[in-house]
Amino acid sequence: MKNITIIGAGTMGNGIAHAFAQKNFNVTIVDISEENLERAISTISKNLDRMVAKEKISNDDKLKTLENITTTTEFSSGVKDSDLVVEAATENVDLKLKIFKDLDNLCKSDTILATNTSSISITQIANVTNRKDKVIGMHFMNPVPIMKLVEVIRGKETSNEVTNLIMDLSKKLDKIPVEVNDAPGFVANRILMPMINEAIYTLHENVSDVEGIDTVMILGMSHPMGPLHLADFIGLDVCLSILEVMYEGFNDEKYKPCPLLTEMVKNNNLGIKTGQGFYDYSEGPRNKKVASQFQK
Ligand SMILES: NC(=O)c1ccc[n+]([C@@H]2O[C@H](COP(=O)([O-])OP(=O)(O)OC[C@H]3O[C@@H](n4cnc5c(N)ncnc54)[C@H](O)[C@@H]3O)[C@@H](O)[C@H]2O)c1
Structure with missing residues (x-):
């Protein structure tokens, strides 16, 4: 798993992109707003500066992290080579269902589709795709680079293989994943x-x-x-x-x-x-x- 696409460059999208890029994944951020994409890069850069100042990372780490991130407003080119998509767009059911339908059509057949939704049913989201076993909740906490928890939410048909993969991946990001079942609002x-x-x-x-x-x-x-x-x-x-x-x-x-x-x-x-x-x-x-x- 190398190519990660983040849908949405807002509060959560930029933090999730930061977390993956710092661990050397190739990250593409997709948003409908060029302005939000620019703001996301500027926020990530400032957050990395703060980490350099606190001597948590070196300046080289900062530059490498930023090099690992590209941005685009072109949805299809942003998702076509992705191994994992983490959707972090606005919390709206209709919007998320539309995004997942599009992702299902445009991504490779083995791409895992995760959502950072705070409350919307993973099973409902998975049901608009033809890969219900590969749809999962990956609920990061704000601010992502600092907060340790990832709430991993299984939909009704999410496979064990995909759940284990996302639990392991969360650990690779230095996070602590907790597996929970699908119910409105999950646990957090x-x-x-x-x-x-x-x-x-x-x-x-x-x-x-x-x-x-x-x-x-x-x-x-x-x-x-x-x-x-x-x-x-x-x-x-x-x-x-x-x-x-x-x-x-x-x-x-x-x-x-x-x-x-x-x-x-x-x-x-x-x-x-x-x-x-x-x-x-x-x-x-x-x-x-x-x-x-x-x-x-
Ligand atoms: N804010 C939090 O503390 C928090 C914590 C955990 C999870 N979440 C969840 O994360 C998700 C994102 O929340 P946020 O706080 O980052 O929201 P936000 O409003 O800061 O950002 C949402 C971004 O999504 C973009 N967007 C909207 N439609 C899009 C589309 N069709 N394609 C691509 N991008 C699109 C917007 O332009 C915006 O940049 C939501 O599902 C939210 O529930 C939020």
Whole structure:
């Protein structure tokens, strides 16, 4: 396995590309937006600079990693030689089904098709292809170069061979894979998203303010970052999509997205990626202050 294609150059796509390229795989990133591809390379480059500064890698490692990555907006040329595709496009069921249909038509017959979806059924995605045994969930965590976990999700017909291969490959990336079964939100988001949604409800119902809620969870529960900050980091649109998939998938009110979350997504306040969410990031992603909307 040498040629890896990543579909989507956003928050996750650039991190996944970074992780594979640093381990000397040939990586192609495909996106519909040239601008997002350029931003992805710039983000990877800055993240590598940070690793060089911390003496985790050498400058040569950085250059080699960047050399291992090419980008394209041409879907068919980007996937035709691929041994493994990791799809990390926007969290939307119809979009993912269309992408997997196209991948099935355009990739070699033995290419493994993985998805980084946070919540959408792997079995549903696999069902639009003629290679259900070769479709699998490979759910990386954000930020990918740092976070150790890969949630590996088997669809109903994913083969043992493909599952073992993806578990081994995750280890080659210095990650720790955990195999789980296919259910809305899998394990990670089934547990995380209700907590984030509940944090947004406590803000919406004025139980506390943004900093109060995050501080309670950091100091009281030893979480490394508060749930509202984490939601900004993940992307509020991504959080909303995951909750909607779980709400529909389980048909259970407990997953119903908070109206404040829906409103913020409608206003394009998506968190770090648009510069504003619960916090304001106009002075850079590492320099947050409470967004004016939530200041007293
Ligand atoms: N953000 C997180 O913390 C996180 C964590 C784990 C998994 N995920 C999952 O990863 C996936 C990507 O999320 P993200 O946060 O990187 O989203 P994002 O919004 O940052 O990026 C999505 C990218 O997909 C591109 N795209 C849309 N349609 C496309 C198409 N047809 N072909 C190619 N590219 C296309 C967009 O242009 C954009 O660059 C989602 O399935 C999400 O649920 C996200």
